Amino acid sequence: DTEVTQTPKHLVMGMTNKKSLKCEQHMGHRAMYWYKQKAKKPPELMFVYSYEKLSINESVPSRFSPECPNSSLLNLHLHALQPEDSALYLCASSQEVGVGANVLTFGAGSRLTVL
Amino acid sequence: GQNIDQPTEMTATEGAIVQINCTYQTSGFNGLFWYQQHAGEAPTFLSYNVLDGLEEKGRFSSFLSRSKGYSYLLLKELQMKDSASYLCAVRGFDNYGQNFVFGPGTRLSVLP
Numbered sequence: 398d399t400e401v402t403q404t405p406k407h408l409v410m411g412m413t414n415k416k417s418l419k420c421e422q423h424m425g426h427r428a429m430y431w432y433k434q435k436a437k438k439p440p441e442l443m444f445v446y447s448y449e450k451l452s453i454n455e456s457v458p459s460r461f462s463p464e465c466p467n468s469s470l471l472n473l474h475l476h477a478l479q480p481e482d483s484a485l486y487l488c489a490s491s492q493e494v495g496v497g498a499n500v501l502t503f504g505a506g507s508r509l510t511v512l
Numbered sequence: 513g514q515n516i517d518q519p520t521e522m523t524a525t526e527g528a529i530v531q532i533n534c535t536y537q538t539s540g541f542n543g544l545f546w547y548q549q550h551a552g553e554a555p556t557f558l559s560y561n562v563l564d565g566l567e568e569k570g571r572f573s574s575f576l577s578r579s580k581g582y583s584y585l586l587l588k589e590l591q592m593k594d595s596a597s598y599l600c601a602v603r604g605f606d607n608y609g610q611n612f613v614f615g616p617g618t619r620l621s622v623l624p
Binding site for chain 2: 506
């Protein structure tokens with residue numbers, strides 16, 4: 398079992414829906430990340446949350462909004478998405494940000510389809 | 513910014529050795545990572561280099577030359593289950609702080 402848990406594994410939503418992807422890590426890590434991955438493409442960083450500070454990739458549209466209720470949870474709220482937002486959304490965590498061999502541990506991913 | 517390049521696809525035979533190259537240009541360097549990703553699954557960590565030289569881990573080895581902005585992943589005694597995408601990722605710095613950026617990935621097909 399992965400130590401980064403993502404729910405749901407699959408989500409189908411319409412363009413007018415509001416939904417959330419949830420991510421929880423059980424390793425006491427201080428940094429959490431959301432990545433978006435399209436088919437046959439590498440993961441693209443969307444958000445980094447570390448030391449109670451959120452860093453945003455400026456290319457990410459505002460219809461995606463992260464929320465960090467506590468240090469072990471990082472949710473991704475989805476609103477008014479477009480079909481091109483259909484992708485695999487990967488949550489990851491690391492012990493620190495940018496220090497030493499801080500390996501990113503990924504969750505299993507949430508497969509999102511926007512109709 | 514960061515620019516990472518890898519070959520798109522490679523093919524090798526079961527039992528053989530394959531080397532997957534990665535070149536990078538980054539604003540700041542704080543380590544290079546290799547990940548394996550099977551289709552439809554999450555990436556899993558393989559190796560990490562921050563100093564020049566070779567790191568060996570069983571059938572997998574990874575090499576780094578910081579002056580050349582170059583790394584490779586060496587897979588020995590290939591098995592069918594090694595068919596996957598191999599992602600080179602660099603931890604650097606960018607406009608929004610620490611960043612961990614993946615290269616385009618190399619799809620490896622292992623043939624019997």
